[in-house]
Amino acid sequence: MTSERSGERRGLVIVNTGNGKGKTTAALGVLLRSWGQGLKICMLQFIKTKTSNYGENRAARKLGIEMVPLGAGFTWLSKDIEHDKALAREGWELAKTRLSDAAYDIVILDELTYLLAYGWLPVEEVLAALRDRPPGMHVVITGRNAPQELVDDADLVTEMREVKHPYRQGIRAQRGLEF
Amino acid sequence: MTSERSGERRGLVIVNTGNGKGKTTAALGVLLRSWGQGLKICMLQFIKTKTSNYGENRAARKLGIEMVPLGAGFTWLSKDIEHDKALAREGWELAKTRLSDAAYDIVILDELTYLLAYGWLPVEEVLAALRDRPPGMHVVITGRNAPQELVDDADLVTEMREVKHPYRQGIRAQRGLEF
Numbered sequence: 001m002t003s004e005r006s007g008e009r010r011g012l013v014i015v016n017t018g019n020g021k022g023k024t025t026a027a028l029g030v031l032l033r034s035w036g037q038g039l040k041i042c043m044l045q046f047i048k049t050k051t052s053n054y055g056e057n058r059a060a061r062k063l064g065i066e067m068v069p070l071g072a073g074f075t076w077l078s079k080d081i082e083h084d085k086a087l088a089r090e091g092w093e094l095a096k097t098r099l100s101d102a103a104y105d106i107v108i109l110d111e112l113t114y115l116l117a118y119g120w121l122p123v124e125e126v127l128a129a130l131r132d133r134p135p136g137m138h139v140v141i142t143g144r145n146a147p148q149e150l151v152d153d154a155d156l157v158t159e160m161r162e163v164k165h166p167y168r169q170g171i172r173a174q175r176g177l178e179f
Numbered sequence: 180m181t182s183e184r185s186g187e188r189r190g191l192v193i194v195n196t197g198n199g200k201g202k203t204t205a206a207l208g209v210l211l212r213s214w215g216q217g218l219k220i221c222m223l224q225f226i227k228t229k230t231s232n233y234g235e236n237r238a239a240r241k242l243g244i245e246m247v248p249l250g251a252g253f254t255w256l257s258k259d260i261e262h263d264k265a266l267a268r269e270g271w272e273l274a275k276t277r278l279s280d281a282a283y284d285i286v287i288l289d290e291l292t293y294l295l296a297y298g299w300l301p302v303e304e305v306l307a308a309l310r311d312r313p314p315g316m317h318v319v320i321t322g323r324n325a326p327q328e329l330v331d332d333a334d335l336v337t338e339m340r341e342v343k344h345p346y347r348q349g350i351r352a353q354r355g356l357e358f
Contacts, residue, residue: 022195175188
């Protein structure tokens, strides 16, 4: 809310974790703000299926923002773990090209933490790519169960904590709010 | 992430509170998703100054989304409390017209909780407007210190909890991330 009077940009690693809502949604808010500021941004979605057509995918297409669904859906529903692991690796290779490209102001790695939690991607490999990125680049990583090593290396970490959740009462996810 | 197969829309009251980042930013994510879904949405910003030109204000103008900064800036910096109170009341009157207008799918009341916390607006008046709104309308309310009565009446409440914050280390707010 303060303005960037200093002019200097320090690239931050931001982690949105916790069991509550708003992790991906807040990353989408960053996307909107950045687009409004004319910054170059991309969002790689590690869990969303390649055929995703949620509100954010539609919006990104209309705005010309690079948003790439990389995943095979909810992996815990998948019948083929090896396929999911290969997809995860493929997604991470794309992420590395973005993380090393100084043309990007902000790179969002949505739901990356699940790949770490499942052991499909070594956390050291992610930390190395973050350390080696161009200095002004912001990176936003979302997902539950962010590993402690990532939290230790991050600049800004927020836990979205569920206080009250309507889907416990049988209410379905709502268009515009969650997809 | 599940789809809205039931077809029925149940309007939810959503509260993003807590001392961490992401309360307003997640509301902006809802705004982006809703726009992508072709829904009618507005965002009233109770604290942002009327001359605000943050990334979200620029984006909203470009997208034709109604985003109205109503406030006098950070009220705790204001020299004229009566002026701020009058602005708050004026903003709330506009909010009531939106909350009673069935044309809106989603109404975002950004940083409304501060008006309640300062005692400028009775919480009962807000709860009454929420109860009387069109049944399918979603309302998103953000800000620290959401009063317990609001939490009790809300459907979905998330606490954004600060785990680690770089501004404690003297790093300024960054363009695209926070404004």
